[in-house]
Amino acid sequence: xxxxxxxxxxxxxxxxxxxxxxxxxxxxxxxxxxxxxxxxxxxxxxxxxxxxxxxxxxxxxxxxxxxxxxxxxxxxxxxxxxxxxxxxxxxxxxxxxxxxxxxxxxxxxxxxxxxxxxxxxxxxxxxxxxxxxxxxxxxxxxxxxxxxxxxxxxxxxxxxxxxxxxxxxxxxxxxxxxxxxxxxxxxxxxxxxxxxxxxxxxxxxxxxxxxxxxxxxxxxxxxxxxxxxxxxxxxxxxxxxxxxxxxxxxxxxxxxxxxxxxxxxxxxxxxxxxxxxxxxxxxxxxxxxxxxxxxxxxxxxxxxxxxxxxxxxxxxxxxxxxxxxxxxxxxxxxxxxxxxxxxxxxxxxxxxxxxxxxxxxxxxxxxxxxxxxxxxxxxxxxxxxxxxxxxxxxxxxxxxxxxxxxxxxxxxxxxxxxxxxxxxxxxxxxxxxxxxxxxxxxxxxxxxxxxxxxxxxxxxxxxxxxxxxxxxxxxxxx
Ligand code: HEM
Numbered sequence: 001x002x003x004x005x006x007x008x009x010x011x012x013x014x015x016x017x018x019x020x021x022x023x024x025x026x027x028x029x030x031x032x033x034x035x036x037x038x039x040x041x042x043x044x045x046x047x048x049x050x051x052x053x054x055x056x057x058x059x060x061x062x063x064x065x066x067x068x069x070x071x072x073x074x075x076x077x078x079x080x081x082x083x084x085x086x087x088x089x090x091x092x093x094x095x096x097x098x099x100x101x102x103x104x105x106x107x108x109x110x111x112x113x114x115x116x117x118x119x120x121x122x123x124x125x126x127x128x129x130x131x132x133x134x135x136x137x138x139x140x141x142x143x144x145x146x147x148x149x150x151x152x153x154x155x156x157x158x159x160x161x162x163x164x165x166x167x168x169x170x171x172x173x174x175x176x177x178x179x180x181x182x183x184x185x186x187x188x189x190x191x192x193x194x195x196x197x198x199x200x201x202x203x204x205x206x207x208x209x210x211x212x213x214x215x216x217x218x219x220x221x222x223x224x225x226x227x228x229x230x231x232x233x234x235x236x237x238x239x240x241x242x243x244x245x246x247x248x249x250x251x252x253x254x255x256x257x258x259x260x261x262x263x264x265x266x267x268x269x270x271x272x273x274x275x276x277x278x279x280x281x282x283x284x285x286x287x288x289x290x291x292x293x294x295x296x297x298x299x300x301x302x303x304x305x306x307x308x309x310x311x312x313x314x315x316x317x318x319x320x321x322x323x324x325x326x327x328x329x330x331x332x333x334x335x336x337x338x339x340x341x342x343x344x345x346x347x348x349x350x351x352x353x354x355x356x357x358x359x360x361x362x363x364x365x366x367x368x369x370x371x372x373x374x375x376x377x378x379x380x381x382x383x384x385x386x387x388x389x390x391x392x393x394x395x396x397x398x399x400x401x402x403x404x405x406x407x408x409x410x411x412x413x414x415x416x417x418x419x420x421x422x423x424x425x426x427x428x429x430x431x432x433x434x435x436x437x438x439x440x441x442x443x444x445x446x447x448x449x450x451x452x453x454x455x456x457x458x459x460x461x462x463x464x465x466x467x468x469x470x471x472x473x474x475x476x477x478x
Contacts, residue, residue, distance in 0.1 A: 007042035018043030060414030064422035073358030087287030123442035146297035156259035169238035178462035342400035348418035
């Protein structure tokens with residue numbers, strides 16, 4: 001059996017190791033993973049070895065077959081602690097299992113179908129605000145639309161975007177998490193967290209309690225005094241007040257609502273019959289709000305960029321949108337938006353909004369013939385899988401027909417991962433796969449968006465893989 005030290009190494013890129021400090025460095029790291037022949041390669045973050053599964057099989061093992069031997073990397077949990085608390089994205093173990101079971105029925109295609117019309121109406125309202133000749137940033141527009149869509153789905157209100165205090169506060173908090181994600185201080189932070197946990201487990205009563213108190217402070221991010229921390233605290237105060245008001249109002253009013261908040265409040269465990277506490281509902285609401293808009297908005301922005309670079313595909317997508325007629329989309333029919341859906345999926349391949357899934361082993365395991373000790377960092381890269389030349393012919397080329405059913409059927413498991421895979425795959429996948437094509441078709445039916453084709457747009461990886469500098473466009477009448 002191989003050991004971590006036997007694995008092929010990828011390039012070192014300074015203090016943070018192979019991880020890199022900039023988006024370009026992180027993409028270069030993933031390109032190396034995409035080009036690797038071995039199932040696993042080895043990098044480094046600060047002093048820690050970083051295992052990078054390179055082949056689809058290796059990713060499938062981590063995410064699906066051996067999923068029980070992994071937890072999400074604790075760094076993410078710490079950074080999202082104040083915002084998403086113990087919500088579905090960050091929780092682990094029994095709590096996560098219970099919550100996933102409670103929430104799964106809310107996110108089936110059938111349960112979500114009633115949101116199709118609201119998705120279209122939100123995009124129509126955004127188009128109503130546009131006029132020919134106007135300069136817009138499509139990344140900003142799609143963020144507004146996606147925020148309104150998820151706000152509407154959660155709370156049943158139409159006016160929800162970043163102009164709303166809650167939307168603005170969540171945007172500020174997410175911006176803070178973005179900034180902290182690539183900070184090297186998170187590694188020593190996790191080291192202290194683990195160390196205090198380990199010491200507490202082996203210490204007598206009073207020492208244990210003291211260590212647990214210290215550990216408690218390290219469960220959340222350490223805020224360095226300054227304007228960013230002040231802005232974060234102010235934003236979090238707004239989030240707490242507004243979300244608790246929304247939950248309390250809903251509990252009081254007794255009227256039947258059909259939004260996700262009501263469904264969360266009424267969800268019952270089939271075996272134990274238990275409902276969620278208000279604190280848990282708060283964490284889930286914030287999680288869904290954050291996870292549910294930035295990702296979809298980013299993919300939509302990339303779609304517009306890709307379509308502008310490929311006018312022949314754009315013409316076919318516009319024809320598909322026109323064929324829908326003027327009426328409301330009351331039920332999402334993927335057949336009628338087949339090409340638009342393939343474009344959305346191809347954008348998710350080239351620019352996966354969540355490009356890496358950081359994991360840590362819970363116990364010693366064997367992965368693809370290599371012995372990994374407990375607490376090994378294993379980062380699955382969707383980006384690398386999506387750029388493998390042995391899976392995707394000419395992988396950097398935009399080609400929506402890669403997602404024709406017969407082509408797709410021939411691809412190995414673990415090769416297409418925009419929504420991850422296994423037990424922790426994205427619960428909002430059907431929501432996003434409905435929203436993306438509906439919003440794209442609705443906007444393209446109304447306007448032509450003219451981009452400056454001499455300007456290449458590059459990636460910027462914060463929490464999601466955004467187009468750097470947005471997607472500036474001029475609105476043209478059709
Ligand atoms: C194009 C849009 C989207 C993309 C690319 C995306 C991607 C992902 C990925 C990759 C994960 C797993 C991360 C990991 O395993 O480390 C995830 C999890 C999650 N996503 Fe999404 N997502 C999208 C839209 C949504 C939407 C619309 C919602 C909710 C309305 C949502 C809610 C969640 C939640 C709650 C989780 C955690 C699930 C769990 O751990 O059980 N996402 N998403």
